[in-house]
Each structure stands twice: as structure tokens, then as C-alpha cells.
Amino acid sequence: MKNKLHIAIFSLLYVTSAFNAFGQDASYPNRSIKIIVPYAAGGGADNVARTIGQKLGSILGQTVIVENKPGASTQTGTLAVARAPADGYTLLMGTANLATNPALFEKLPYDTQKDLAPITLITKVPVYIFVTNNSNIKSIAELLAKAKSTPDGLSYSTPGNGSIGHLAGELFKSDSKSNLYHIPYKGSSEATTALIGGQVQLSFDNYGPVMAQVNAGNAVPLAIAMPNRANITPNVPTLKELGYPMEAYSWWGILAPAGTPTPIINRLNSAIQTVIKMPDVREGMQKQGVEFVGSTPTEFAEHIRLETIKWSQVAKQANIKAQ
Numbered sequence: 001m002k003n004k005l006h007i008a009i010f011s012l013l014y015v016t017s018a019f020n021a022f023g024q025d026a027s028y029p030n031r032s033i034k035i036i037v038p039y040a041a042g043g044g045a046d047n048v049a050r051t052i053g054q055k056l057g058s059i060l061g062q063t064v065i066v067e068n069k070p071g072a073s074t075q076t077g078t079l080a081v082a083r084a085p086a087d088g089y090t091l092l093m094g095t096a097n098l099a100t101n102p103a104l105f106e107k108l109p110y111d112t113q114k115d116l117a118p119i120t121l122i123t124k125v126p127v128y129i130f131v132t133n134n135s136n137i138k139s140i141a142e143l144l145a146k147a148k149s150t151p152d153g154l155s156y157s158t159p160g161n162g163s164i165g166h167l168a169g170e171l172f173k174s175d176s177k178s179n180l181y182h183i184p185y186k187g188s189s190e191a192t193t194a195l196i197g198g199q200v201q202l203s204f205d206n207y208g209p210v211m212a213q214v215n216a217g218n219a220v221p222l223a224i225a226m227p228n229r230a231n232i233t234p235n236v237p238t239l240k241e242l243g244y245p246m247e248a249y250s251w252w253g254i255l256a257p258a259g260t261p262t263p264i265i266n267r268l269n270s271a272i273q274t275v276i277k278m279p280d281v282r283e284g285m286q287k288q289g290v291e292f293v294g295s296t297p298t299e300f301a302e303h304i305r306l307e308t309i310k311w312s313q314v315a316k317q318a319n320i321k322a323q
Helices: 002-026 044-060 075-082 097-104 140-149 164-176 188-196 207-215 262-276 279-286 297-318
Strands: 033-037 064-068 090-095 116-132 154-158 180-184 202-206 219-224 249-257
Touching (some): 033 044, 044 090, 044 116, 044 262, 044 279, 075 116, 075 249, 090 097, 090 116, 097 297, 116 140, 116 164, 116 188, 140 154, 164 202, 188 202, 188 219, 202 207, 207 219, 249 297, 262 279
Parallel strands (some): 154 180, 154 202
Antiparallel strands (some): 116 219, 116 249
């Protein structure tokens, strides 16, 4: 009799708990949502977060607030989300640093695989190889020939040590067996200024930060590190076309704290997919060199895992460490 009573009580508690959980998920969201961007305001990740957030708020019927928490190579903002309640009201605009930081830092205050729940990959932002318009290097073939004939090699600028541009440069150097050496700068603006000013021969960076100089006729993209050409630069060949099938890109995606209920993850995924398919959103971002991709939570998790493995191998081979 006691056993039957215990079973009945347990069943009632289980059903009640499940009902409450379902009710909470079904009412989501019932207050404002925060997207934490681990960079300062005004950058690419911040712009995408604000664009997505505005449309997402309309779909979900709640205000979406973007909060910038820069610092420690995105660790400050990422940790804030990892420690937040797993209720879907604090989200992270995750970046490629989620995959590159494990390769650069011996210890992180969070575990990306265990402490965060991927929702969707939003975009991939390719790395290009740039030269100046008056450079005597007009193609990748000429770049390699010049690097080979230059005793000290060719210098290339990037937005910083351990940046995706730096890792891409080292991967290209390894794949092409070219004589290149890295000069890091504090951000894309300084790296581009160094290129235009002739302090370096090349630059590895995303298109957006260099676009103004390209439009002004001062910089020229030689190649894009993606399997396919980009809509914004249809005449720029891919490295794959030129015999070097490497991929290198910045990426941004939305994540939540680990343990966030699956119905909430799926609700957010569906809403964000709707946003990134909107023609005005896509057109606006394409003008900045950003192209949306989208994914399922599972696909995004696998993407992070594979990118972490890839860049860890590159960093180890090139002996790249955080500075």
C-alpha cells in the first residue's frame, strides 16, 4: 500500500513538474531578451546583433536589448552568458573566438562545449588577401613568386595576434609553402592603414573593414578564402580555384547558457531563421560584406567543434599564443 502511495505521489509530482516546465516554455518570452555582444559597440558583430535583435523583437513580441561586454578576447562577455540563468533571456552573439580561444589560451574561464547551448550559426564573413592598387603583385601566382624571390619574405598585416586573419595567413603560408611573415595591429583599421601606407605588402582581413579603401581604388582583393565566390565580389577568385582549397572566415552565431530548455532553443532558432531570410536584412548586410547562412542547433554545435580542431592545429603548428 505504501509503495503504491509513493508511486502515485511521485507520478503526480512528475506530471506537475512537466506541466509547469511546458507552461513556462509555452509562454516564452514574457519579458525582454538580452543579447550580449563580447565586443565594443560599432563593430561587425555589434551591427549584426542590433539588426537581428530589432527584427527578432517584432517576431517574439518582446524587446530585444543588445549589451556590449568587451574584454579579454571576448571572454568577458562569453563568461557572463555562461553564468546566466538558462531561461532564454540572456543570449550570446558568439564569434569565431569560441573556436580560436581554446587554441590560444592555456585556460579559459568557461568550456564552450559544456557551458553554452548553440542556437544557430548566423553568418560567415570570409577572409580576403588584399594588396594595394599600385602594388606590383596582381595575382596569387605573382604573390608567391615575389615571396619566393624576396630573401626576407613578404609582410602581411592582420587585426591582431591570434585573429582569424592571422590564423588564415599562417594556414595559407603553410599550404602554399610561401615566405610570409606576420605583423599584427590593433584592429582592422590600423592593419588597413599599414597596408595602404606601404608598411606591409599584404593584408589578411574581412572585406567590410577594407571595403572603403577598395571602393576608393586604394586596395585590391586578390582572392577569397572560401569554396565559392562572394556575391559582393563576384570577380574575385577563390583560393580553391587557384589550387589552395582552404577556408577561413569570421563567423557569428547565437548561443544560450547550457541547460536552456529545448523548446526555447527551437523557438529562438525558428525566429532567427525567419529574420535572416528577410530580403531587407540580407541586402543590408550583403552591402557590408556579410552573407547569412543559418543552421540548426546541432549543425552549429558541430561547426564550432570542427573549427576548434582546425584552428588549434594551425596555432600549434605556427606556435601562435595569445599576447
